[in-house]
Amino acid sequence: MSGYGRSNFTWNGTLRELQTSSPASCKERARPAMAASASSSGVEVLLSNLQNLGDIESTLNILNVLDELLSAGTDRRIHYMISKGGSEALLTAMVKSARSFNPNYTLLLPLLHLLAKVGYRDRRIGMKAQNADAVRLTLSLLRQNSKHPRRAAACLWVLQVYCSSVSTANLLGECRAIDVIYRLICPYTTKTLHTIKAAIDALAALLCTKANVHSAVSKGYVAGLLRLYEDWSSKDTEHVAIAIRCALLRCLHEVTNSTAGRHALVAHGGIGLLYEVTQTCLFTKGLESLVDPSVQLMRKCYPKSTLPLKSDLSVYCLELPRQPGSVPAPEPELNGEEDSEEEDDEEDDSNESEEADSKDYDDDLETDPDKLRSRPAPDRPPELLAQYSRLRPELTYEFQELDSSSSEPEDCSSSSSDEEVQSSAEDASRLKPSDFNSCPTFRTKGRDAREQREEEGAEEGAEEAQRRRTMVDTLAERHIGAGIPHHDRRLYRAAAVLAKSIPGFNILAFPDFWGHLPPPGNEPMPPRKPKVQRQKVFEDIQRLLNPDDVINEVVFDLEDPSPQCSSERSNSLKFFSKFESGNLRKATQVRRNEYDLILNADANCSQHTQWFYFEVSNMVANVPYRFNVINCEKTNSQFNYGMQPVLYSVREALEGRPHWKRTGTEICYYRNHFCAARGKKRSTFYTLTFTVTFRHNDDVCYLAYHYPYTYSALQSHLMVLHRSVDPSKVFFRQQVLCQTLSGNPCPLVTITACPATRGMRDLHQFRSRPCIVLTARVHPGESNASWVMKGTLEFLCSDDPVAQSLREAFVFKIIPMLNPDGVINGTHRCSLSGEDLNRQWCKPDPVLSPTIYHAKGFLYYLNSTGSTPLVFCDYHGHSRKKNVFLYGCSIKETLWQSGSDTGGLKEDPGYRTIPKTLDRLAPAFSFNSCNYQVEKSRSATARVVVWREIGVLRSYTMESTYNGCDQGIYKGLQTGTRELQDMGVKFCHSLLSVRRNVPSLYSSRRLVDHIDLDHNSHNCFEDDEPPCVEEIEYSTDGLSKLKGSDLDSDINGNTSSGDEQEEEEEVVVHKGFNPIRRCEGQSHQSSLRSRLFPHLIGHDLEVIEVLHMKRNSCNGVGITGRQYLS
């Protein structure tokens, strides 16, 4: 080892003494102790001798041996020593020697060093120091030695480690330690840097408590620390004191953990100062380590401002039945601002997308086998189930047309009498096109569409119609959905006229009307631009520093249409969102090409902002526009991991490229400084920022969170599908499950194969086919689920032989949109009652959650008639994960995962068949992300209730990413509608694997033992993603980079300096000073090892070997004594 030849053993005179002393005497001193208590470990013997504090020489020897032992190997040795009372022994020895009339620093200094090193790793060192009466004593040692840099540094390190206990830090605060230490931090100098750094570190450690922060702020230390930071930053031109500057930033971070501290920093120009200094650091090699802490500090102190809204409550409110005249009360008002310690992100679990990560997921597992196995009593009397017999038209249909040779589609559709929606929609399709405009340029202003329809009806004069004909109408007529499969613009418009929205939409968004084709080619996830968040935050900070540059003009407001008009001729972008599935509440021009966007909360509610869909126009081509969605709620987003929003250009569409495309650069997602407008339920918001460069001047474009899929798109799609099938082969019925809260019909589709003949056998086979129930879009913002469902529906209606055999094997009962109201009104999560419908399945309210109530009723009905579905699957979208995967239900896996006993439990493993098949068939599917555990927090979801209460063994949630895949052939690509639709096809394919009569959960008598349990399956309740490269948060201590364990190297620096005359010490900063560690991988051991004691190694090997034996037996560190010599 290189350190051998150097005399790096530093305390005064000792080295020489030890070297001259006989090696034999060293040996002898240690040996009797070893012999004396053969049962104790060597460490215990040494510690016991240390506390007895014999003569200086032997005590120093013990310290040497201990230091030697702890310097090599891993922290485990230190922890072993701590477990053997090492901290107490060192404290006792320190107290004893410090209390003597004339403390001997030859002894005290190494003692303090070792105490700091050991204490640094002892979580209870603070309490132990208090118990040993060492706290005040160390502080008074510091006071006595404030002129002795090296001694002061040693005391400061020890004080620093004491502060790991809050009560010890508070005790020190009461003893005015803050003032003592603060005075040791001097302006720029090249001397005694170790001591200054030790003082700053100790101050930062003291500021871990509220009381100490309060005290420091009230004494004006924030301004003082800022001045110090400015001074060191401006004068440290050689960048040799980076560690000091970093430590000062850490102090500033600690002291701004209170509101008062943050206010003080801002009031003393801290943000401007930090900004300026940081700008100079950006381009200087070596100063990079200062940038992130500074940026975090600026973000943290950036004054909070409320969202510029009158109320958080959604603009869209609907009077709910049973509560006449009332809307949900706004959340209770809380204090305007709280200390950041208290700013817990109170993310309601139910806010999360279905099955999103749950922090206490282990607690969340249902561990009661009885609860897992027992079947709750039905939530309604059996007589209420008869009404659902109408939803099995296939059982009563006579198929008379099979006798005749003709097969007219009308026969088929008209035969099932009740509530067919086609007729009314097709009537509506005969309305004049001008009833519903499709392009903003031609929109009808000021009148409600329905009002107009009532006035004008179908009787509108040709002249009037002609007058209002638009370019788009003409185009629409010229190519009715041309080139876009399964899309008919006339039907789309007809369906849209019937959709009931809270605001009474009378304008179509062009993309939904015109249709979408997936763009040719793949859309890879763009690599994240390095430091993009930092750059965006700088731009945000500039708003504060240069308020005159900020335009701050509202250019769109859902609640107040006037500002739009004022910007008609201005050079700002124009925004619009008052159309089906649209969501944008407010747009503010911040700077010339930058806009802050605020999303509308879910209807009748004040949260769940995530989905957006809006129109933007009046742009200039080839200019980058920055958009900031400033009221996002989730703590992280796939936008940090390669996801882009989607854009649709009307101009491009008219030129033959009707594509929603992934768009946007400089995308990132981070916590911002906004808080809720009124009421303080949520004090934290996140910004999604992205930049779009439009291709055309004066285009009309649409931006969305994900590929939109409206209720009208579904309705028109079902009509197209119905027309497309051969009614002699495919039995296709669209019925109404029920009306939604706002009176929109919720469709239920039946798809199966018509019987080959009317013969008894064929009809019997037809009527005894097992059911498969599929649902989707209970969460309106999960439009990906609709695209998957679109793929499923089209496939099941297709000529594909697999589809044919699936139709022959099963009856498909499909509810493709469980939350039409939410989809229409552009909500993200909830229904119009402000509730997450996928948490209502246990006891759905027939009035407030009608679609869930009747969907469950229908499932009860199937169950009661012996037709329990073979498979149930609810399609969802997942905002935090990549790929597509299933959640299922397994008692055994739940109990196994929670550590409960599964002995003797038998379970049909059939729930794994579909995921296993999908893993082989579907490239986007990830088997490893699947999970079959039943969590208490999900007990009211469709998947769990259908499994537990209806007894469907194969009951799933299918989650499709909004982003893309990180495995398989789609790896690195964002999903498009093509891939999503294909997933819907592949899901159908996988159903072939359950084609035979497989027993359902409760009818099964022959339960197969569970042999293929994959115990290594991933815990999918955690984020798939590694931590983002840049801190999304700043409140939770995002300063890990500042918390490097550089204490050891600091201490070693203090001891390895050759200069013994500390009073005259003049540290040569280039050599003696350890700049802050930038290399993460560097372990402290390497620096510790430079402190070996050659004089002991040669002669006291036996002692060391005894110690090794003991140590190896307790912690398994396999280092032999020989290695000390190598």
Ligand SMILES: [Zn+2]
């Ligand atoms: Zn969902």
